[in-house]
Amino acid sequence: MPSKRRPRTRRQLLRISGTALMGTVLAGCAGLMDDEGETTKNTQTTTSEKKGSGELTLQKVGQLQPSGNAPPSGGYSEVSIREDGKYAILGSKWGISGSYLINLDDPDNPNQVHHLGNPNSAPNLDVKFDFRDGLYYRAIERHHPGNFEVVDYGYDVGTPSNPTVVGTASDGKSHNVTPHPTKPVLYTVNYRLETSGFDVYDVRDPTNPNKISEHGPRGAGHDVTVDPEREVLCCFYQSGEFIGIVIYDVSEPRKPSEIGRFDYQRRKSYSTANVGEEAFGSAHHGHFDPRRELLIVGDERPQGIPGGKHVFDVGWKDGSLSNPIPVGFTVSPNAQRMAEDDFAKRFDWTGHHFSIVPWSERTFIVSADWHEGVMVYDITDPTNPNPVDRYPTDDGMNSLTPNDKVAQFGEAPMAWTARYDANRELVVVSDTFTGLYTFKLATRK
Structure with a gap:
């Protein structure tokens, strides 16, 4: 089997301790509300694309509604960007199946x-590129032939226009999959209450994924993030015997070793909180800050009080990887209590998948926050994260006829994922109704 590994540019890890670098934080959120209280799109342009010390803004440059299933449309899910920024892959859910490769x-x-x-019409909810050119993974959450597949689109037998499924794992039920960024190892979450949080697979031979071990407390693991520079992994638990986060040493990627954890059930619950008040529950997704010893974690709740985003100190000041300390919290700007009995309004004001954007001396998050669309949050001061820009991802919605399962969510925007490509300073966003968006980033002074 040929080894087609592209050169990697490893980022320089800048460790900033003590007081965070702080710029002027805008009191308002540009592009969020107009004078009549209605949400508006941010169409601001700038004469310079150079980085500065002001707030980060989104400038839409492209959109695509991929096809492959017969109309009606919709049902798009996770999106990922290949490291070189050439391709994105888009997954599917809510009534459609399969994966889409997009040229960027x-x-x-x-x-x-x-x-x-997918021959079984199974949704391929999560999709991720392998570090080796020509391979990606796609989760199969509910149906046969298994919990994930390995797709060859140029590694050996496949091509970008004629891909081939070359490997399958049939045991378990995986909701999300995370390849190690530099090693042939795949981490898959166990989305079942009776199992451990995640599994480790050896994928040196893409045609024969080999399960090595299971890790974590019992509970529904939702996602995993890996930081290859720090050689750590974090698993996020939504429900079960344990809810919260567990951090592992993965200096040996096939042998994770627990370092520390944060138990949400020992903290204030969303069930007893007001909208916007810091609370804990349904740990969903997160990333380590690439320049500071911080971990950002989003909570996702389908009903009631919407989940927000936590900033954990894991070495920035008083915390550590073995003792994460929450220091900041924010919710989306239009957050409100979600109805307990209205299916169409599930998830509307809770957070979803996001990326961290180091930008000059400041740090931001770009986040797909369901009915908010795509958001920008300033986390330069980790103790005071706040929203600064928004783009509702509902372009072209009036021309769509969503399939029945997608239509149960009401209407766009219903943004699923926001991914940032640092090499090209590009943001790619998926909306389950309206497809894939591309954004350039600029600084508003």
Whole structure:
């Protein structure tokens, strides 16, 4: 089997301790509300794309509604960007199946390279690129032939326009999959209450994924993030016997070793909180700050009080990887209590998948926050994260006829994922109704 590994540029890890670098934080959130109280799109342009010390803004440059299943449309899920920024992959859920490879050479005009369907009409909810060119993974959450597949789109037998499923794991039920960024190892979460949080697979041979071990307390693990510079992994637990986060040493990627954990059930619950008040529950997704000893974790709740984003000190000041300390919290700007009995309004004001954006001396988050669309949060001061820009991802919604399962969510925006590509300073966003968006970033002074 040929080894087609592209050169990697490892980022320089800048460790900033003590007081965070702080710029002027805007009191308002530009592009959030107009004078009549209605949400508006941010269409601001700038004469310079250079980084500065002001707030980060989103500038939409492209959109694509991939096809592969017969109309009606919708049902898009996770999106990921290949490290070199050339391709994105888009997953599916809510009534459609398969995965889409998207060419990003021209971000203004993203174009579909392939749609790879699923013979069992199973949703391929999560999709992630392997560090080796020509391979990606896609989760199969509910149906046979298994909990994930390995797709060859140029590694050996496949091509970008003619991909082939070359490997399958049939045991378990995986909701999200996370490849190690530099090693042939795959981490898959166990989305069942009776199992441990995540499994470790050896994928040196993509045609024969080999399960090595299970790790973590019993409970529904939802996602995993890996920081190859720090050689750590964090698993996020939504429900079960344990709810919260567990951090592991993965200096030996196939042998995770627990370092520390944070138990949400020992803290204030969303069930006893007001909207916007710091609370804990349904740990969903997160990332380590690439320049500071911080971990950002989002909570996702389908009903009631919406989940927000926590900033954990894991070495920045008083915390550590073995003793994470929450220091900041924010919710989306239009957050409100969600109805307990209205299916169409599930998830509306809770957070979802996001990325961290180091920008000059400041740090931001770009986040797909369901009905908010895509958000920008300033976390330069980790004790005071706050929203600064918004783009509702509902473009073209009036021309769509969503399939029945997607239509149960009401209407766009219902943004699923926001991914940041540092090499090209590009943001790619998926909306379950309206497809894939590309954004350039600029600084508003």
